[in-house]
Amino acid sequence: MVAIGTLAIAAVNTLLPLYAVEVLSMGPVEVSTLLVVLASGTLLGTWIAPRASRRWGDGPVMVAGMGVNGVGIALIGLVPTATAAWSGNALIGIGLGLWNVLSAARRQRLTPATAMGRVSGAYRVVAWGLMPIGAAAAGSIAAVTSLGTPLVLAGAVTLVAVTALAVPLLRTGTDAPRQQEGRPAASRQVQRWAIRARQSVQGRRPDRSPSRARNSEPPSTPARDGLPVPDARGEPPRRGRDARRHRAVR
Template identity: 35%
Template sequence: MKRFSGGRTKQRPQLGRDFNRLWWAMAVSAIGDGATIAAAPLLATRLTDDPRLIGAASVAVTVPFVLFGIPMGLLIDRVDIRATMVRVDLARAVILAVLAVGILGGWGGLPLLYTCMFLLGVGEVFSRNAAQTFLPFIAPKSGLTTANARVMAVEEAGTGFVGPLVGAVLFGVAVALPFGLDAATFLVSAVLISRIRRSRPPGARPDRTGMLSEMMAGAKWLWRHHLLRTLALLSCLINLAGNAMLAVLVVHTVKVLHLSPFGYGVLLSCQAAGAVLASRFAPRLIDRLGREGALVATVALIATSEAVLATVPSAYAAGAALALFACGTVTWNVVAVVLRQTLVPEHLLGRANSVYRLIAWGGLPIGAAAGGIVAAEAGTAAVFGAGAAVMAVIALGLLEGARRRWITRAVQETTPPCD
């Protein structure tokens, strides 16, 4: 079971040129995504002061995970992942270019913003799942923990640190600039991915016996797997509370902390700094505490971060809280992703990943909508306080499971059939 613990990361396995190309593609596009993450809610605040309409932008970009999760998993298991990732990146570049032109032309209102965010979310459904499915084919199995940690680090650094800072600065210069930058980064990403030499072996493709039965095969496998099913349901609750917090963060930043758009970008960078730090030390933490103990610690960090945001109206405290939040989420993801990549049969990986994401990411649009409604009625502190309460309950449940070593036992019971 040592392959799950992260202990091999000390040997710094060579991950290869193909992984490096994928890593650089994700790094470049993550910077552009970070610029959009900062600029989209800022654009919404210029168009309306209603927290519900501002939060709707987050709903638009996350609801595709619910609508298209399972079909995208089937698509990933049937197509050339590398070529399709290139096409999706090109399509997202066009979408962002349209949004930038709309802003420059004076017709870039909320309807266009929502539409573009929705379409970008559709592309994200494919790309996130495809990258995780593709990774085991271009990186050695002994290096999966290291590879996933590095991918998460660069994603968080780009989307949460470099990108938001750049996006906030560019937004102050010209509202359309951050979206134009994101379009350019997707073009660069498409070129890099097109240069990856390896792809899925032919034997990993599923038998084409019927679209509905193929889509349901991943769902049935995952639902019968107690460990992964439980992690997916817990991830849904965590994402619900976390995205409710993030959806109203810009409102909290402006109305409570009285920060400028650049200050909002700095807060997001604090989140990224915590994520990068966590991605570096998560394997060591998992090795020291075990998977069960690491998950308890991550949820406790998230609960603490939400409680700080709810009770301390300080920009410095908010920055520290967001760093803690990111530390928790990244460590959780390292454990969950490596378990999926190792336990799920290769021919079902795309579909099982999509079902897992459908459950886990299904909490994102619900959380964003709920956050906007609660903030409009009771203020942002109520959103953060409710999230802290949810996380505390989950932490208590995980603590009881850790005493019973529920993950270790489940892996020992299910690993032989998966091999």
């Protein structure tokens, strides 16, 4: 799916400026607004992605995002008007925002920690390495047919790929693997050392159990009507240092 999306976006990036000038008769300012609309749609898609994922799940939102992307690309080539170009770029941006956010999050969640660098590197090789191929293919097709034909083909191929890969995307598990499986041996050894150190420190601490705490409390003085009972001289009982001084004087 990443390869198909990369080829389609490369075709759009290559042909859109020329298509806007020669087919849509846009000026320099109007051509720049196409990129503004595309970027705004991407920001909107990134804002929608986590909220939609919490409600419907990652898989359905990713499929919808790539489908919206394909519809936007095909719309630009099928309807040669400025309004269709702006609308198509907005749809492309929304679809890219939905796909990029959730695909990156899912890749990081499902990849073990020890393989994260290799998986991310392979993903970037596919995502960036196929752009020259997509640009060259789009230019070759446009030279033989028209500027709008490669855009229509790119959108159609994207929709076909989404339809074919929708079931695997929806079926892919969203639960992250256990961190212990991908944790290096050194990290597990450090964790064991930390547990042993904590246990040794806790073993030297005094016992704070409730039974010992109750035994260490001074005996309570019998009370009568909620008041301490006076001694033989009629004085209230003393505790602590005052009690020791009182006994010494007596």
